[in-house]
Amino acid sequence: MSAAATHHDQAHDHADEHGHAHVPTYLETLRANRLGLWLFCISEVFLFVALIVVRFALWGNTRPELDQALGLATTSVLLISSYFMVRAEVAIAHGDRDKFLNSLLVTFVLGVLFLVGVVGFEWGLFGITFGDHELLKPTDGAFGAVFFGMTGIHALHVVSGLFLILMVYINGRRGGYSTERHWGVEACAIYWHYVDVVWVFFYPILYLIGTPVH
Amino acid sequence: MRQLRILFSLGIVWALIGQAAGAAAGLFLVRAIRAAANLPPSAEAELVIAAMFSVFGSLLFSGVLTDWLKWCVGIETPLRHGDPDGLPAWTRYFSVDYNHKVIGIQYGVTSIIVLLVGGILAIIFRLELSWPGEQFLTPESYNTIFSAHGIIMIASILLGVGAMVNYLVPMMIGASDMAFPRLNAFSYWIAIPSAILIMAGMVIGDGWETGWVGYPPLSTIDGSPLGTQLFILGFYFNGFSSIAGAINLLVTVMIMRAKGMSLWRMPIFVWAAIATSLIQFTATQTVGAAQLMVTTQRVLKLGFFDPTFSNGLGWPAGDPILYQHLFWFYSHPVVYVFVLPGLGIISELLPVYSRKPLFGYKWVALSSLGIALVGFLVWAHHMFTSGMADVLRIPFMLATLLVAIPTGVKFFSWVGTIWGGKVTFETPMLFVLGAISVFLIGGLTGPILGTIPTDLHLHDSYWVVGHFHATMFGGFVFPFFAAIYYWYPKITGHMYNERLGKIHFWLMTPGFWLMSLGQMQVGIWGMRRRIYDYDPALGIEFTHALITLSALIIGWSVLIMIYNLITSSRTERVAAINPWGSRSPEWQVPSPLPEFNYYRPFEVVGEPYDYGVPGSVYVRDVPAAGD
Numbered sequence: 001m002s003a004a005a006t007h008h009d010q011a012h013d014h015a016d017e018h019g020h021a022h023v024p025t026y027l028e029t030l031r032a033n034r035l036g037l038w039l040f041c042i043s044e045v046f047l048f049v050a051l052i053v054v055r056f057a058l059w060g061n062t063r064p065e066l067d068q069a070l071g072l073a074t075t076s077v078l079l080i081s082s083y084f085m086v087r088a089e090v091a092i093a094h095g096d097r098d099k100f101l102n103s104l105l106v107t108f109v110l111g112v113l114f115l116v117g118v119v120g121f122e123w124g125l126f127g128i129t130f131g132d133h134e135l136l137k138p139t140d141g142a143f144g145a146v147f148f149g150m151t152g153i154h155a156l157h158v159v160s161g162l163f164l165i166l167m168v169y170i171n172g173r174r175g176g177y178s179t180e181r182h183w184g185v186e187a188c189a190i191y192w193h194y195v196d197v198v199w200v201f202f203y204p205i206l207y208l209i210g211t212p213v214h
Numbered sequence: 215m216r217q218l219r220i221l222f223s224l225g226i227v228w229a230l231i232g233q234a235a236g237a238a239a240g241l242f243l244v245r246a247i248r249a250a251a252n253l254p255p256s257a258e259a260e261l262v263i264a265a266m267f268s269v270f271g272s273l274l275f276s277g278v279l280t281d282w283l284k285w286c287v288g289i290e291t292p293l294r295h296g297d298p299d300g301l302p303a304w305t306r307y308f309s310v311d312y313n314h315k316v317i318g319i320q321y322g323v324t325s326i327i328v329l330l331v332g333g334i335l336a337i338i339f340r341l342e343l344s345w346p347g348e349q350f351l352t353p354e355s356y357n358t359i360f361s362a363h364g365i366i367m368i369a370s371i372l373l374g375v376g377a378m379v380n381y382l383v384p385m386m387i388g389a390s391d392m393a394f395p396r397l398n399a400f401s402y403w404i405a406i407p408s409a410i411l412i413m414a415g416m417v418i419g420d421g422w423e424t425g426w427v428g429y430p431p432l433s434t435i436d437g438s439p440l441g442t443q444l445f446i447l448g449f450y451f452n453g454f455s456s457i458a459g460a461i462n463l464l465v466t467v468m469i470m471r472a473k474g475m476s477l478w479r480m481p482i483f484v485w486a487a488i489a490t491s492l493i494q495f496t497a498t499q500t501v502g503a504a505q506l507m508v509t510t511q512r513v514l515k516l517g518f519f520d521p522t523f524s525n526g527l528g529w530p531a532g533d534p535i536l537y538q539h540l541f542w543f544y545s546h547p548v549v550y551v552f553v554l555p556g557l558g559i560i561s562e563l564l565p566v567y568s569r570k571p572l573f574g575y576k577w578v579a580l581s582s583l584g585i586a587l588v589g590f591l592v593w594a595h596h597m598f599t600s601g602m603a604d605v606l607r608i609p610f611m612l613a614t615l616l617v618a619i620p621t622g623v624k625f626f627s628w629v630g631t632i633w634g635g636k637v638t639f640e641t642p643m644l645f646v647l648g649a650i651s652v653f654l655i656g657g658l659t660g661p662i663l664g665t666i667p668t669d670l671h672l673h674d675s676y677w678v679v680g681h682f683h684a685t686m687f688g689g690f691v692f693p694f695f696a697a698i699y700y701w702y703p704k705i706t707g708h709m710y711n712e713r714l715g716k717i718h719f720w721l722m723t724p725g726f727w728l729m730s731l732g733q734m735q736v737g738i739w740g741m742r743r744r745i746y747d748y749d750p751a752l753g754i755e756f757t758h759a760l761i762t763l764s765a766l767i768i769g770w771s772v773l774i775m776i777y778n779l780i781t782s783s784r785t786e787r788v789a790a791i792n793p794w795g796s797r798s799p800e801w802q803v804p805s806p807l808p809e810f811n812y813y814r815p816f817e818v819v820g821e822p823y824d825y826g827v828p829g830s831v832y833v834r835d836v837p838a839a840g841d
Contacts, residue, residue, distance in 0.1 A: 019808030
């Protein structure tokens with residue numbers, strides 16, 4: 001009887017005048033965070049699929065003349081960057097901080113290289129052409145609109161991914177992540193891979209499918 | 215002095231300052247850059263950047279980003295809760311707060327304020343339409359006002375949905391808060407600057423003329439008013455609120471339910487909230503993409519929707535119909551975002567006032583998901599007259615008529631629940647019954663629009679106006695008011711004035727019937743939508759006057775409700791713990807609920823709606839170890 005009463009009091013100890021607060025453990029928070037991030041990824045699928053639908057609706061079975069070597073190069077750079085992102089995540093999970101930080105740095109540099117390729121060269125910010133064709137302009141009807149629209153939205157995601165990598169790098173240098181607790185790294189990695197996978201769809205849709213119109 | 219200190223502690227004040235500061239910063243940045251690059255000044259570019267900066271400024275100054283920014287540099291921040299230190303308790307409702315009940319109230323009050331703004335606009339142009347000819351509105355200002363009425367009411371409904379979902383769901387599933395409290399606050403605080411952008415569009419830059427749909431070429435053509443751009447950006451940023459709020463809700467329901475609360479034992483409103491969120495977090499992206507495309511076409515001349523492009527090489531041009539597809543892929547499902555929570559409220563409240571189990575719980579739960587699913591497959595029924603590909607017509611007609619099936623399931627469940635029940639008629643129940651009657655009008659007039667041959671005649675007529683006002687009032691406004699009255703004692707601890715509540719109902723419901731049926735009648739007789747004038751020879755003057763009169767009655771009745779809600783919280787009528795005899799967990803404990811909702815966690819041991827079943831129990835306190 002008295003034992004039961006004691007237990008009862010203990011149950012009340014967790015509640016103050018604010019009521020019973022469930023303070024989530026790290027694992028519970030991790031689970032919520034993972035779910036939330038994946039739902040965000042699913043949400044973004046609708047944005048990218050909308051853009052892909054626009055491309056097929058407007059371009060049909062045609063495409064503009066684009067520099068194939070440059071397209072292949074930027075795609076390769078982005079895919080390789082994903083490898084280094086995996087390497088970074090595995091490294092922090094094994095407690096190897098130097099490898100983690102170095103891999104992140106490589107990912108960052110490759111991400112910047114991708115941006116230089118797409119925004120710098122393909123958009124013609126540098127005004128340099130490689131082939132004999134002229135650079136596509138944003139005002140070139142549906143070719144310009146869709147190409148700049150799709151690469152632009154993707155580039156925006158790459159930029160935000162780079163921002164995340166930089167943030168994780170700074171926090172990682174200060175020792176903000178441990179073998180067990182590195183949700184920040186994981187989130188950044190999922191997002192980076194996600195942006196990468198989007199490009200895996202965008203690249204053939206923009207560069208390969210359809211007959212080029214001169 | 216103290217008043218001034220309190221004033222400048224309020225997040226809302228800083229949000230407004232931040233919005234103004236952001237707008238000014240954006241404006242001068244664009245001017246400086248363009249001047250430095252020797253470009254001519256561009257009002258369009260200045261406006262877009264200023265609007266984007268203004269939203270960011272508002273978020274930054276209100277303080278809703280502060281914790282996240284600290285996380286970026288590795289500073290951990292504990293979740294702030296409880297009343298603010300050294301400030302009156304009411305100030306938390308005007309500042310960034312992470313408690314879901316506070317955010318729910320913030321959503322609700324903002325929703326009603328925005329509803330009043332939209333309602334005033336409606337009454338302005340209804341007065342214009344009372345007589346044929348041009349009264350006091352120019353055609354341009356008429357266009358701006360009806361467009362603003364549409365989008366402002368939509369903003370109000372989204373805020374109202376946010377209010378119900380935020381306040382009710384964590385409470386119903388026994389969680390102490392949402393899964394991501396900071397994201398929850400963000401969802402609310404980004405809705406404020408976007409609503410302000412939309413309203414600013416009415417004043418700055420000559421308003422806009424596109425209606426709430428913003429179709430190109432009207433929205434993209436050279437020389438179209440700058441207000442269009444503000445409306446589009448406000449619309450766009452409001453989408454962030456929808457997406458973040460929906461993701462938050464889904465995670466909350468997935469992982470934070472009380473012990474024993476399996477999916478089939480959740481309160482039925484939670485199912486409606488899930489269905490709503492599934493639509494919100496997906497479809498919103500496509501309309502966001504469409505609004506971005508319009509913006510890039512206006513500012514950077516990207517020709518997504520411009521069919522006139524030609525360079526003589528056979529390169530493809532844009533297509534204005536494409537916008538309509540992207541737009542309606544969101545904007546049709548979103549009407550189910552508006553009505554599903556309301557229909558959930560109807561199913562939630564009917565068993566309480568009928569003292570009977572909810573008829574066909576699982577079917578009702580699945581019908582919400584069914585409506586959400588079918589809702590994704592029907593968008594082009596808004597475009598039967600748009601000139602889209604003929605092959606799309608029949609499939610979209612058939613899919614549209616399919617919506618009647620899950621909706622019918624709900625109606626039959628409601629009838630089955632009331633049937634043979636011991637029905638009592640308190641104000642919330644009256645509004646539920648009013649909602650069913652009004653939604654029935656909206657529902658029965660829908661198939662006529664979904665069927666191609668009749669739609670070709672009724673498209674863009676006032677019949678459509680009558681139809682969707684009936685669905686919006688039946689699916690959202692009436693249930694929202696029912697929910698406000700029903701949970702008012704839970705929120706404030708006081709009972710509302712029943713007499714005023716009934717007056718509100720008996721003014722609003724016949725008023726609405728008159729308005730909606732009148733709109734349909736003038737529609738059949740030849741009244742078109744979105745125009746400030748009509749031909750007196752149509753013989754619709756009298757009905758138009760009646761519609762205006764009923765709009766005024768509805769307006770006054772809503773003011774009565776607001777008066778009731780404000781005064782009742784100051785009276786001595788302290789509400790009983792469970793005035794409605796509900797089985798839902800939140801009614802088993804005293805009102806108002808504490809900060810974290812429950813003093814002791816509860817567990818679910820029975821079915822939620824077994825009203826009148828002897829000995830049935832839904833929830834009980836989790837026994838402490840050793841009990």
